[in-house]
Amino acid sequence: MQTSTFLKPNCYVNDAAFDWLYPEKIQQLSRRHWTPLSIAKSAARFLAHQPGKKILDIGSGVGKFCLVGARFYPESSFYGIEQREELYQYAMEAREVTQTGNAHFIQGNFTQTDISAYDGFYFYNSFFENLVDQDQIDNKVELSTSLYNYYSRCLFKKLNDCASGTRLVTFHSLEDEVPPCYQLVDTSADLMLKMWIRR
Numbered sequence: 001m002q003t004s005t006f007l008k009p010n011c012y013v014n015d016a017a018f019d020w021l022y023p024e025k026i027q028q029l030s031r032r033h034w035t036p037l038s039i040a041k042s043a044a045r046f047l048a049h050q051p052g053k054k055i056l057d058i059g060s061g062v063g064k065f066c067l068v069g070a071r072f073y074p075e076s077s078f079y080g081i082e083q084r085e086e087l088y089q090y091a092m093e094a095r096e097v098t099q100t101g102n103a104h105f106i107q108g109n110f111t112q113t114d115i116s117a118y119d120g121f122y123f124y125n126s127f128f129e130n131l132v133d134q135d136q137i138d139n140k141v142e143l144s145t146s147l148y149n150y151y152s153r154c155l156f157k158k159l160n161d162c163a164s165g166t167r168l169v170t171f172h173s174l175e176d177e178v179p180p181c182y183q184l185v186d187t188s189a190d191l192m193l194k195m196w197i198r199r
């Protein structure tokens, strides 16, 4: 083993170690806004159930779910779409530092993305920020109840149009975006993490 590899800290041992990939202001948002490591691993295990799966995180933030999934499931590809330019840049930097070739990030609004090429989706209640007026990530995007409704309806329709067998993981979701054709197949004990398969 090369000395540099040996000395490189393992950012995947716990959440605090992972958060060190980012500046302090991003670390401070972690508990509220970024997926815990153990949840990311469980979600990725379900979505990357076979090699070659293409998975999209809808609202990928600073890339935590994608980077963790990509690290533990190297035979699948993890993509993240994120509306905030600054968070997208942090995801790209963390991808570079961790040398995660099977994680990819796109900057934009998911409403503009064709999701039909993906086999599975991860959704950490990304639109909820439109319903509350505290603990915001920043004040750089427009937020409103009507946007929550618009985004939820748009994702519902996109998920509805996906092929049978498409997998979905929701975390802390109000489930407004989950069409009835998605069958619940597993949950965490606290019911916050849910695994679904489209009939």
Ligand SMILES: C[S@@+](CC[C@H](N)C(=O)[O-])C[C@H]1O[C@@H](n2cnc3c(N)ncnc32)[C@H](O)[C@@H]1O
Pocket: 032, 033, 034, 035, 057, 058, 059, 060, 061, 062, 063, 064, 065, 081, 082, 083, 084, 087, 108, 109, 110, 111, 124, 125, 126, 127, 137, 151
């Ligand atoms: C709760 S964070 C989750 C981040 C990441 N998925 C994770 O688990 O670590 C939700 C993210 O969704 C993003 N988001 C919200 N609405 C979006 C939209 N319409 N298009 C793209 N990203 C969006 C927010 O900017 C935020 O970074």
